[in-house]
Amino acid sequence: MDRLMYNAGEMQRRRAACTTIIRLRSVMPDDNAPLYDEVCRHAQRTALLGSISELLEWDERTKMPPANAEHRAEQITLLAGMIHQRETDPRYGEQLAELAQGPLAADPQADVAVNVQHLRREYDRKIKLPRSLVEELARTAVLGQQSWQQARHDDDFASFRPLLEKTIELKRQQAEALGYTESPYDTLLDEFEPQERTATVAGVLASLRDQLVPLVGEIRQSGRSGDVSILQRNFPAAAQEALAREAAAAIGFDFDRGRLDVTTHPFCCGVGPNDCRITTRYDERFFNMAFFGVLHEAGHGIYDQGLSAEQWGLPLGQAASYGVHESQSRMWENQVARSRAFWEHFYGRAQEKFPAALTGVSLDDFYAAINDVRPSLIRVEADEATYNLHILIRFELEQAMLCGDLTVADLPGAWNEKYRNYLDVTPPTDREGCLQDVHWSSGAIGYFPTYTLGNLYAAQFFARADADLGGLDEQFARGEFQPLRDWLREKIHRQGQRFSGAELVQHVTGRPLSGEPLIEHLRAKLGPLYGISH
Ligand code: ZN
Numbered sequence: 001m002d003r004l005m006y007n008a009g010e011m012q013r014r015r016a017a018c019t020t021i022i023r024l025r026s027v028m029p030d031d032n033a034p035l036y037d038e039v040c041r042h043a044q045r046t047a048l049l050g051s052i053s054e055l056l057e058w059d060e061r062t063k064m065p066p067a068n069a070e071h072r073a074e075q076i077t078l079l080a081g082m083i084h085q086r087e088t089d090p091r092y093g094e095q096l097a098e099l100a101q102g103p104l105a106a107d108p109q110a111d112v113a114v115n116v117q118h119l120r121r122e123y124d125r126k127i128k129l130p131r132s133l134v135e136e137l138a139r140t141a142v143l144g145q146q147s148w149q150q151a152r153h154d155d156d157f158a159s160f161r162p163l164l165e166k167t168i169e170l171k172r173q174q175a176e177a178l179g180y181t182e183s184p185y186d187t188l189l190d191e192f193e194p195q196e197r198t199a200t201v202a203g204v205l206a207s208l209r210d211q212l213v214p215l216v217g218e219i220r221q222s223g224r225s226g227d228v229s230i231l232q233r234n235f236p237a238a239a240q241e242a243l244a245r246e247a248a249a250a251i252g253f254d255f256d257r258g259r260l261d262v263t264t265h266p267f268c269c270g271v272g273p274n275d276c277r278i279t280t281r282y283d284e285r286f287f288n289m290a291f292f293g294v295l296h297e298a299g300h301g302i303y304d305q306g307l308s309a310e311q312w313g314l315p316l317g318q319a320a321s322y323g324v325h326e327s328q329s330r331m332w333e334n335q336v337a338r339s340r341a342f343w344e345h346f347y348g349r350a351q352e353k354f355p356a357a358l359t360g361v362s363l364d365d366f367y368a369a370i371n372d373v374r375p376s377l378i379r380v381e382a383d384e385a386t387y388n389l390h391i392l393i394r395f396e397l398e399q400a401m402l403c404g405d406l407t408v409a410d411l412p413g414a415w416n417e418k419y420r421n422y423l424d425v426t427p428p429t430d431r432e433g434c435l436q437d438v439h440w441s442s443g444a445i446g447y448f449p450t451y452t453l454g455n456l457y458a459a460q461f462f463a464r465a466d467a468d469l470g471g472l473d474e475q476f477a478r479g480e481f482q483p484l485r486d487w488l489r490e491k492i493h494r495q496g497q498r499f500s501g502a503e504l505v506q507h508v509t510g511r512p513l514s515g516e517p518l519i520e521h522l523r524a525k526l527g528p529l530y531g532i533s534h
Pocket of ligand 1 (some may be wrong): 297329
């Protein structure tokens with residue numbers, strides 16, 4: 001499930017602006033201070049427009065009548081054009097250049113310098129994109145999502161194909177306009193994971209695959225499996241919502257500053273500093289979907305709610321990257337909510353909510369069921385061990401489409417072949433195959449790898465938090481989640497974009513990004529459950 005995705009998925013306007021424009025003049029007696037104020041005001045008002053677009057997009061995916069798609073596309077396109085005009089205003093560019101040369105930016109670690117550097121990077125990127133392309137991308141994203149939703153519902157890939165072809169062509173034009181040295185994919189990836197390289201991600205995924213495939217093999221050979229039928233009993237939606245809300249609030253999602261709604265494809269979006277919206281969907285015959293979905297989106301929401309309100313709309317008030325964002329959701333979903341300790345605290349509540357389904361089911365059996373590992377068709381329902389193989393497939397396919405090695409017409413066949421090769425399963429329909437994810441329909445190409453980066457960041461951050469805070473499991477078993485949340489707030493949320501994802505990992509954990517903590521986490525959890533070495 002996803003952080004968000006729309007249009008070009010721009011971090012810049014995601015965070016939107018706060019109406020409280022920061023006044024730094026009093027604390028910075030410098031000639032450049034008024035200029036910095038002006039630049040901040042400009043950036044924050046641009047982000048304010050972004051937050052209006054965000055609200056329209058939330059509405060589009062939760063409440064809007066489908067017949068309104070074209071009108072909504074025009075509304076969002078108009079805003080995208082206005083935002084782009086402000087982002088590429090030549091006077092704003094000159095002001096940023098002047099600030100970057102001036103004394104305020106002399107210390108690269110200072111808050112002002114961090115903001116200026118990031119705003120300038122974003123300006124330099126945006127100035128390369130013609131407004132007509134930005135508007136066409138925005139329009140196609142809205143129409144593409146509507147087309148995808150219908151095609152997925154009807155299991156009719158052919159009806160979605162023209163819009164996907166158009167999207168891929170526009171993303172090619174975007175990559176060409178932005179420029180690249182090695183691969184057009186680099187520049188699209190950079191939009192979601194600034195400063196990350198395709199080659200680095202490819203290396204990380206390949207090394208993970210080499211460790212995950214044998215691990216999944218050992219699990220299958222163990223002959224053991226969780227009794228997942230426990231999770232497929234009757235779980236009334238109202239009780240699911242009540243338990244999910246209780247758990248989300250317990251881990252720290254602030255419902256006074258956020259809300260939970262129903263959608264087809266869950267996401268989280270930050271509309272304003274006190275308005276973070278998460279969404280989910282309910283399946284009354286499957287416990288995992290809504291519960292772990294809500295905990296996941298709440299993890300995203302806790303990050304948004306932990307960002308600096310004073311810096312809202314500026315780089316220091318924005319998430320570091322999509323990968324770091326995903327690390328927060330995956331950590332609360334997996335390291336926390338799929339831990340035995342978490343359920344030592346919550347299982348009694350679950351049994352109260354679902355007496356028909358869970359009375360007589362032991363905690364051990366429930367815990368084994370929610371951690372069952374088996375190759376499957378649907379990414380968002382995949383277990384922790386096979387999840388990254390789903391990402392690898394999408395990463396390879398979207399690169400091939402972008403580079404012209406794979407036509408959109410051949411996508412369903414290529415998708416199914418990769419599922420056979422990597423996971424030994426074959427989708428019986430495109431709905432359970434290449435039509436399952438919203439990303440490509442919304443133009444989010446280069447987004448998928450951030451899921452795996454998020455899993456890796458999550459495991460590495462969590463190992464460090466566990467060492468720093470001492471015995472997180474004991475705290476979870478007592479229902480205490482605030483120490484971890486506070487640790488994340490200080491080390492990660494409050495840093496905004498001070499560091500890139502890779503830098504943040506190094507800064508927080510003292511080590512560069514590595515696959516080891518994730519593999520250690522999986523072996524430590526799955527070893528005892530499956531009787532394999534760990
Ligand atoms: Zn997510």
